[in-house]
Amino acid sequence: MTGIIPSAGARRAITVSVMLAAMMNSLDTTIANVALPHIQGSVAASADEISWVLTSYIVAAAIVTPLTGWLADRLGRKTVLVWSIIGFTAASGLCGLATNLQEIVLFRLLQGVFGASLQPMSQATMLDMAPPGEQAQAMGLWSMAALLGPILGPTVGGWLTESFTWRWVFFINLPFGIIAALGVSAFMTSQPQAEPRPFDLFGFGMLGLAVACLQLLLDRGQTQDWFSSTEICIYAGGILFFGYLFVVHILTAERPFLDVALFENRNYILGCLIGFLLVIMLFGTLALIPSMLERLMGYPVVLTGIVTAPRGIGSMITMGTSGYTLKRFDPRLVMTVGFLLAAFSLFQMSGLSLGMDARLLVISGFLQGMGSGMIFVSLSLLSFGTLSSKLRNQGTAMFTLVRNVGAAAGISILQILSVRASASVHSRLVENIRPDNPVLGRAVPGFDFHNPVAVAAMNGQIDRQAAMVSYVDVYWLLFIVTLMGMPLVLLLRAPRTAMTPDQQIHME
Template sequence: MSSAAAGPAGAAAGRIGHVGFITVCVMLATIMQALDTTIANVALPHMQGSLSATQDQISWVLTSYIVAAAIMTPPTGVLAAKLGRKRLFIWAVVGFTVTSMLCGIATSLEEMVLFRLLQGVFGAALVPLSQSVLLDTYPREKHGQAMALWGVGVMVGPILGPTLGGYLTEVYNWRWVFYINLPFGILAMLGIMAFLPETERDHQRRFDVFGFAMLSIAIGALQMMLDRGELLDWFGSTEIIVEAVISGTCFAMFLVHIFTHEHPFLEPAIFRDRNLSIGLILIFLVGIILLATMALLPPYLQNLMDYPVITTGFILAPRGVGTMIAMMVVGRLLNHVDQRGLIGFGLALAAYSLWQMAGFTPDVSRFALIESGVIQGLGLGFIFVPLSTITFSTLAPRYRTEAAGLFSLMRNVGSSIGISVVMALLSSNTQINHAEIAQHVTPFGMMMQEPWLPAFWSPATQTGVAALNGEVTRQASAIAYVDDFLLMMWVTLLGAPLLLLLRKPRRSGSSVPAAAMAD
């Protein structure tokens, strides 16, 4: 799929004087969208009471946003070509900001779900568009720095989201997790209108409605299956089976369509680029590591270690600091070090941090929690920036905006699948571990005869039995968390052999590869 013209890349040098302003504007949009992937999570219990929703119903506040954003990410390139990138960017920022305000004033669950759905529709284009704009604005030799800046928003936003969301909810109320987008949105819109040049519009560009519909239904059904699978006992539920069949069927029809249609939604030729194909797999794995870890740690800290929301947020915050530092460092190293080596180093750090987490106990020290978080943050930073450049380094310019949409989509799908898998395993393994541990907790067992055993754990009383069961559940959960951390460590290590398949980009003097997305 061709994108809106080759003009932007060639024009980059002509707008160097506005690089600073353009960078600030697109970063504001990126951070705004990235924050909203996680900032509302910690506020859900407060929303639940305010909107009179059940536990199952309030999850739609997250699901509606994720599904809409996933569906609307792939057509970003087509819309940018037909409307012009600047025009699409402005509409996306304005729409996202307005729907954020509507979320803040929602008075019922139905209103909230509808406004979150619209927020996801408008927000889907912000990340791929910001990536495209930065790489068109900066000269080739500074693409590493451009990706470092962009990565700070994309990676640090979701990590710091719970911290900021917890603070706003605790100090003000849950509505401020949406109101906070207003100043970001206004500044981003004004800056884009003032400094971002427009791209050429392709009025002949056709929109493949059938291809888009099949891909949208496949993604939407998959997301619904993942979100509701644990609640409905996965394939023991008719709904989950139906959603799986719909997703698989529509995706198969989409693949057949793009290989046989004259003007498909995605041109198959885009996947002939080896670096892009391998990069999409790797960013899928990064999505698992990033958000699956963030889904596990808050309940671990709050449920097993009894940390309050604000303390949990502050303990998780150094992870984002580690990512930010790594991105700033790696942005300067890209000119001098093979990107594949940097990605490999990042994977090693991420795997090591997960190995550390596999040693966690319910009384693990705060230092150990922060240390593993910083190491993982550093690892993700070393992965993301070089991966964002090398993935697009050998791709033809006309495919770049579409590839940016796919890149974001794969990260989001990886996150969704990762979260669903680790949470499902956490629940099932907790039950299995509980049963195994409980077998050894009997009045006649050697352990129950130990003199150090607290008196309130006496199996002879109802209170003692309840206390024992609570402790068994706590220990069973701790083991289940360890199993999840070990699984993610192995997933991380599986990405290392793929680095051998990446082509080393050609260099022009001291330049970083032509990372991507000039339309």
């Protein structure tokens, strides 16, 4: 496969278009969360029913993401991107027009199907059209779109919901989708694959079923009380059964769904592992902080968005300057500094308390944003810098899938740890709330154990203290996980400094 680097004007137009596509997709992973209570009231759904608005999108995207690499190889990347943007934009409009639960769940499922290819194909496009020596800058720009979406999603979603209606969290995609579709269609060239791989239906089916079971387990585990539920046990069995069949198939089939050469590239495998740990740290804190601020500190939605905004500013700074930084420093060194910043921010967050002001959160969020940006851009460059361009469509698709699974796993695991730690701390604190405790008598003189209002107020304060202790414990755990991920950087190979014939830039 050979090709040419687009002109500077075409590169700029394509860059804007694919960044808008990636931003739309990443924004939709979190923007609907804030509007969920409003949607629930509008369509008269129960708490369990409304959760399918999120679950349908997540599961559909997880199943289709591995398929996007094969589709791009078969049909051409431009064709896949254009139709994915059109389908995602149309589904977004239909979500905003939905009048009942069944409609919005169906349209969210379509959003997931069409949105699955937006991030991997936009990343592959940015890598392929970047001139030699400018891939770091390209990955910095793409990373801004991929990471800022989840960071800004709660803020944008809260503002749209409060200022207009929940329908605008979907309508906001329409102008950006139209611009992205027109830009990709007008400026991106299409080249057919010389030797398209045959479609491995069995391999795709087994992988899709295993991933669907995993996402359903992670998404519904908390509400179904995990493995005490028959439903969750069925999902766990499906993960093991379908996952086993998939692994055996790709190791024995002549032309499996995934090219085994992907798993022979050390940087790519390590990149997937580090990316998995990164999104646990990033999305875990993103999921916990708004809940902590709103439930324990009484922050309104808009103020929560303002307090968490410095995280996005820090990411923008390091991603925006990555082209300059990575030309002068080894990406492994930059990634190590990013890990240190992220770890230090989590160490700071382990000192949070109910009596704090917003300053500590602003500083730690800014540092974590800077660290995440340094890690993510360097990781993308190292993961794909040694990977053949023939494997780039499949590689970016699986890279995205691993990140998405990591984000879902991180949120689910940290939430269950937080809930259980809070219950444990609450039980220990309640043990000391008794009339014969002299410490309680000095702290709250005259407390009436027979007054239900006073007892309820005391229990509310215990709930807040227990929840805060559980959040601090989780931040300590994330601090340790981040430190554990640092040695993996030492195993990465330095990226190539020159383009090989196999890496000749092409547009598919």
